[in-house]
Amino acid sequence: METGQKPIGRPRGFDADKALELAMRVFWEQGYEGASLTDLTHAMGITRTSMYAAFGNKEDLFRKALDRYTEGPASYGARALQEPTALQVATAFLDGSVRATTHPGWPTGCLGVQASLAAGEPGGHARDALIAWRNEHTAFLRDRFQKAVDEGDLSPGTDPGLLARYLMTVANGIAVQAASGTARDELQQVADMALQSWPPATGPEQPGG
Structure with a gap:
């Protein structure tokens, strides 16, 4: 040198x-x-x-931490998309949400839901990042359910976007309840109940209808 x-x-x-x-x-x-x-x-x-x-x-650290969360505790979402039927996708997604938000040794709830729910102006960038994160994952579900409609796994009258939003809303609710101390068994019952209204491969039914 x-x-x-x-x-x-x-x-x-x-x-x-x-x-x-x-x-x-x-x-x-x-x-x-x-x-x-x-x-x-x-x-x-x-x-x-x-x-x-x-x-x-x-802010940079938070974005990197969110990526880490996506690849680790929240990786159940990407795995669920690989299931062969729309119902199996939904089942794996909600079951994964229950497990991840109540996993022993991990914080309860979901980083993607709770990290900036009460954020003011200083947390605006983090809040926007999380909104984009949730919307992106909803879009992944929507595209997967559109594929299910195209393949005849879901009725032609099914709205893939609405179905994806429904599933994400249930998952987000599970996360909030988990953070409030609701037990895993109870949350699993909620997930199971939500899937009882899953639309069949034929017929005009929508979730919750």
Whole structure:
């Protein structure tokens, strides 16, 4: 190395993957605005300087934590879309929601639902990110149910968008109830009841009709 040449960086003195996991849990438990930088850096075991260097500002960190949540605790959603029938998709989606929001060792509820429900102006970007996140997952369900209509698995009169919104609304309600302390068994009964109104492959029925 030439004299005066700066070293090409130094390895981080912490596990970035583990730190992100811990930050995700803080946002999950406390919401975007409720999670202070002190809470986050204390849980992650790093300084603010290290946090900014590795993850960016609080908003950047939240978006990365949301991605981590999507790929981890909320990955049941992507798996559900692979089920062979629309009813099996819905069943796997709601069952996954019940398990993820009441999983032992995880915070209760859903990060995607609760993290910014009460966010004011400072949390506007996080709130918008979560709205987009929920809409994106609703769109995934809508497209899957459109495929089911096209294949004859659902009645031609079924509205895929409405069905997707219905399922997402039930899942979001399950998450809120889980955060309020409702037991897993009770939430599973709610999920099962919601599926009793699932539209058949023939006929004009819609969920809840």
